[in-house]
Amino acid sequence: MRERLEQWSADIPFKVKLGMVWGVIALIVVFLFSLADFDVQWMLDHLWFIAQGLPWTIIICGLAIILAVTLALFGALGRLSNSAVAQGVTGFYTSFFRGTPLIVQMFLIFLALPQLAPPNLPGLRDSLTLTALQAGVIALGLNYGAYMTEIFRAGIQSVGHGQVEAAEALGMTYRQRMRRIVLPQAIRLIIPPTGNEFIAMLKDSALISLLGSVVAQMEIFRRAQLVGRADFRPLEAFVVAAALYWILTTIFQVFQAKLEQRLSTGYVRTLRVSTQPGVELVESEPA
Amino acid sequence: MTEPVVRVSQLHKSFGDNEVLKGIDLDVTRGEVVVIFGRSGSGKSTLLRCINFLEEPTSGTIEVGGVRLEPGPRTHRQREAIRSVRIKAGMVFQEFNLFPHLTVLENVIEAPVTVKGQDRAHSVAVAEELLAQVGLADKRDEHPIRLSGGQKQRVAIARALAMEPEVMMFDEPTSALDPELISEVLSVMRSLATETQMTMMVVTHEMGFAREVATSMAFFHEGLIVEQGPPGQVIADPQHAQTKRFLEAVL
Numbered sequence: 192m193r194e195r196l197e198q199w200s201a202d203i204p205f206k207v208k209l210g211m212v213w214g215v216i217a218l219i220v221v222f223l224f225s226l227a228d229f230d231v232q233w234m235l236d237h238l239w240f241i242a243q244g245l246p247w248t249i250i251i252c253g254l255a256i257i258l259a260v261t262l263a264l265f266g267a268l269g270r271l272s273n274s275a276v277a278q279g280v281t282g283f284y285t286s287f288f289r290g291t292p293l294i295v296q297m298f299l300i301f302l303a304l305p306q307l308a309p310p311n312l313p314g315l316r317d318s319l320t321l322t323a324l325q326a327g328v329i330a331l332g333l334n335y336g337a338y339m340t341e342i343f344r345a346g347i348q349s350v351g352h353g354q355v356e357a358a359e360a361l362g363m364t365y366r367q368r369m370r371r372i373v374l375p376q377a378i379r380l381i382i383p384p385t386g387n388e389f390i391a392m393l394k395d396s397a398l399i400s401l402l403g404s405v406v407a408q409m410e411i412f413r414r415a416q417l418v419g420r421a422d423f424r425p426l427e428a429f430v431v432a433a434a435l436y437w438i439l440t441t442i443f444q445v446f447q448a449k450l451e452q453r454l455s456t457g458y459v460r461t462l463r464v465s466t467q468p469g470v471e472l473v474e475s476e477p478a
Numbered sequence: 479m480t481e482p483v484v485r486v487s488q489l490h491k492s493f494g495d496n497e498v499l500k501g502i503d504l505d506v507t508r509g510e511v512v513v514i515f516g517r518s519g520s521g522k523s524t525l526l527r528c529i530n531f532l533e534e535p536t537s538g539t540i541e542v543g544g545v546r547l548e549p550g551p552r553t554h555r556q557r558e559a560i561r562s563v564r565i566k567a568g569m570v571f572q573e574f575n576l577f578p579h580l581t582v583l584e585n586v587i588e589a590p591v592t593v594k595g596q597d598r599a600h601s602v603a604v605a606e607e608l609l610a611q612v613g614l615a616d617k618r619d620e621h622p623i624r625l626s627g628g629q630k631q632r633v634a635i636a637r638a639l640a641m642e643p644e645v646m647m648f649d650e651p652t653s654a655l656d657p658e659l660i661s662e663v664l665s666v667m668r669s670l671a672t673e674t675q676m677t678m679m680v681v682t683h684e685m686g687f688a689r690e691v692a693t694s695m696a697f698f699h700e701g702l703i704v705e706q707g708p709p710g711q712v713i714a715d716p717q718h719a720q721t722k723r724f725l726e727a728v729l
């Protein structure tokens with residue numbers, strides 16, 4: 192019996208088997224949901240409302256990743272510099288934002304920042320009072336920037352010392368060296384992990400819902416919470432939200448994989464045997 | 479004529495407790511080709527790297543094209559002085575160090591445009607001439623990874639020349655090359671010396687090249703120049719026992 196089963200299994204291509212496993216898991220999930228008095232019609236009716244949060248989720252993460260990349264660049268340059276001020280500031284920054292929970296940072300920026308303004312300066316206080324969305328973007332940017340400092344640092348350090356010396360020997364200043372020689376070479380190592388951070392950020396942006404936000408600016412999870420609570424259908428609402436996040440990250444993961452492939456094949460040396468002397472090293476064509 | 483392009487006085491350099499240069503004095507006048515040779519670890523590279531402050535000397539003075547440098551904190555003025563020395567003293571490395579993300583032409587025009595602020599079209603015209611001079615006009619749009627070692631080194635020479643330096647420093651420019659590629663680089667260097675009268679400091683163990691091109695040879699031993707003179711004299715009749723022993727080993 193067991194022998195027969197193994198024989199039978201060996202004949203099926205691996206990909207087919209993998210598809211069958213996914214199918215079975217999907218069936219089990221559907222079965223479990225059917226036990227839980229699951230209102231599929233409600234989900235379809237409210238899908239559009241929740242999905243309207245998609246652009247906000249993407250905008251939030253788009254802005255936050257720009258902030259994070261900027262901070263990570265300066266963070267990395269600071270950590271690699273030999274100035275005590277630069278090292279101190281960036282060291283403090285990365286230590287704090289990596290050492291405390293993101294949700295705590297969000298609330299600090301949302302609630303504590305306005306308190307910093309002296310009471311006799313109501314104008315300043317108003318400008319320090321951020322919307323949930325603004326606070327969320329800044330917190331995400333600061334937090335991810337702190338983690339990405341390491342990515343940028345590794346990328347910059349991967350550029351050989353000989354490159355820096357050649358640029359120095361030509362009379363380039365620090366800025367010229369970084370802008371023209373080091374960063375353009377570091378970038379191909381920095382982009383793939385930055386894509387991963389962006390995907391992680393898409394998920395973490397759900398935390399912003401905890402700050403509350405005006406109806407016009409709600410991202411996916413906040414919308415799900417709102418309709419789910421109103422209609423006493425929280426489970427259905429969260430399933431819709433989960434599905435939307437899943438689709439979103441999967442799409443970006445595909446992009447990410449493509450990008451990574453492109454970047455890795457650009458400069459890679461492929462050793463090709465050649466009858467002509469001096470042309471053994473040939474750059475492989477980008478995919 | 480008598481005013482030296484490079485003047486090194488009482489140059490000392492230590493790495494921790496290891497004193498690598500023990501008081502070097504060396505003048506290089508315009509049009510001179512000084513070949514520096516000596517055992518591995520005797521401090522030849524360190525000398526060149528101290529001249530353009532890739533390595534900060536421990537003490538002593540450097541003068542290149544009238545700009546005087548002494549070790550000291552990197553203030554704004556010091557940084558600018560270092561930069562002007564680096565612009566006047568071109569350097570060619572053993573490992574080429576071409577910029578892999580730029581094409582051959584872009585490698586050559588990078589510093590003239592970025593550092594000197596030269597007009598791009600003018601820099602391109604100059605770069606094309608220099609590439610023709612080193613025999614690589616047809617490679618202008620290739621990336622360095624597609625070049626052989628000898629071709630890379632010739633591009634590196636063109637890149638340094640594009641800054642119109644007053645002196646060219648070569649640190650073992652042919653040591654990383656396969657034997658059959660050495661001569662193409664040496665012949666570019668030879669014509670640089672004989673046709674354009676470039677002032678050169680060359681660390682090399684290519685004694686054929688030295689005999690033919692050098693106006694002066696300096697033998698390094700344990701951080702000091704123990705012997706210096708015209709190649710005919712140094713090679714044929716070395717005065718110092720260490721020079722004699724070294725030459726017997728390489729010739």
Ligand SMILES: Nc1ncnc2c1ncn2[C@@H]1O[C@H](COP(=O)(O)OP(=O)(O)OP(=O)(O)O)[C@@H](O)[C@H]1O
Nearest residue numbers: 493496498516517518519520521522523524525650
């Ligand atoms: N950055 C550094 N830190 C510590 N020691 C160094 C450094 N650079 C060079 N040295 C030491 O200085 C000494 C001289 O080195 P240098 O590279 O100048 O020798 P060289 O004459 O050029 O030798 P080679 O023929 O091997 O290139 C060596 O003992 C080396 O270990």
Ligand SMILES: [Mg+2]
Nearest residue numbers: 522523524650
């Ligand atoms: Mg050396």
